[in-house]
Amino acid sequence: MKQLSAFLSGVALCVMTAAAAQAQGIKMPAPSPTQTIKQDFALSSVEVTYSRPLAKGRVIMGDLVPYGKLWRMGANAATKIKFGEDVKLNGTPVPAGEYVMYGVPSPEGWEIVINKGLKNWGIDGYKKEEDVARFKTETQELPFPIQSFMILFENVRPDAMTMMISWDRILIPVEITADIDGKVMASIDEAMKTEKKPYFSAAVYYYETNRDMKTALDYITKASEQPENAKAFWILHWKAKIQAKSGDKAAAKTTAEKSIALAKEANNADYVALNEKLIASL
Secondary structure (H helix, E strand, O other), X not given: OHHHHHHHHHXXXXXHHHHHHHHOOOOOOOOOOEEXXXXXXXXXXXXXXXXXXXXXXXXXXXXXXXXXXXXXXXXXXXXXXXXXXXXXXXXXXXXXXXEEEEEEOOOOOXXXXXXXXXXXXXXXXXXXXXXXEXXXXXXXXXXXXXXEEEEEEEOOOOOEEEEEEEEEEEEEEEEEEOOOHHHHHHHHHHHOOOOOOOHHHHHHHHHHOOOOHHHHHHHXXXXXXXXXXXXXXXHHHHHHHXXXXXXXXXXXXXXXXXXXXXXXXXXXXXXXXXXXXXXXXX
16 A cells, blocks of 8 residues: 555656646656557557556556556556457457457466447546456567556557556457458459459459469469569469469479569569579479
8 A cells, every 4th residue: 555655645646747837838758658559450450549657667567557456558638549350359349439448467367358438537437337357368478578558569460469567577469360362352243243343452462362372373364364463473473372382383484584584674582582482492
């Protein structure tokens, strides 16, 4: 209680100091600056807005961030998280929308809470009946301390990524997944009925999701044969990759060599290197 009282007194002092400075027309840096990060993901995005307290040599886990109690995932207002589409967090469904995110720390692992209380200040105003999701996640110990509380996105894939929450020497990973395959395939099927068919995009998606390579090759060939793509070395590179994945190494080498010639003509060293690596792997 003494530590909590001291902490609250410190917060109150910072707030009063900032308010007094503001009243005098002096701009001062926030003690726990706000950060907003937005990551394009799946067919939309995920956005997080939170405050970043600094460790300042204090004991964090089990003291400043108490075990077994709801924590606001940062400082000041409750941390907000916005999903542009339905997702799953560690396998727990969360509908598209904006929420606040809390954590319940423990030495063994954390419980993450997604809640509707967008007007909450920290945990003030929290109502359990407004929880949208609660799930547990394991923690990992870092080999070095993180001084400022941090949330970021890592290992971003088309339908999955990891939200990394860290402070001091603790890392809390949360896997975010989205079921987009049906939506993408439906959009491809519909687009193929139109006059402007997305052959290139469809071929790449078929390749990336390990679908029928015969169809993928048909699509990429049609893309490469379009007049506007006569010198599209990147399309030929993808054609070579699809041919290689189909088991036709000889055709893949020939196509990659054509791509190299066009890439050199366009002074694009990146695609020259990509094709050379592809040929070397055959």
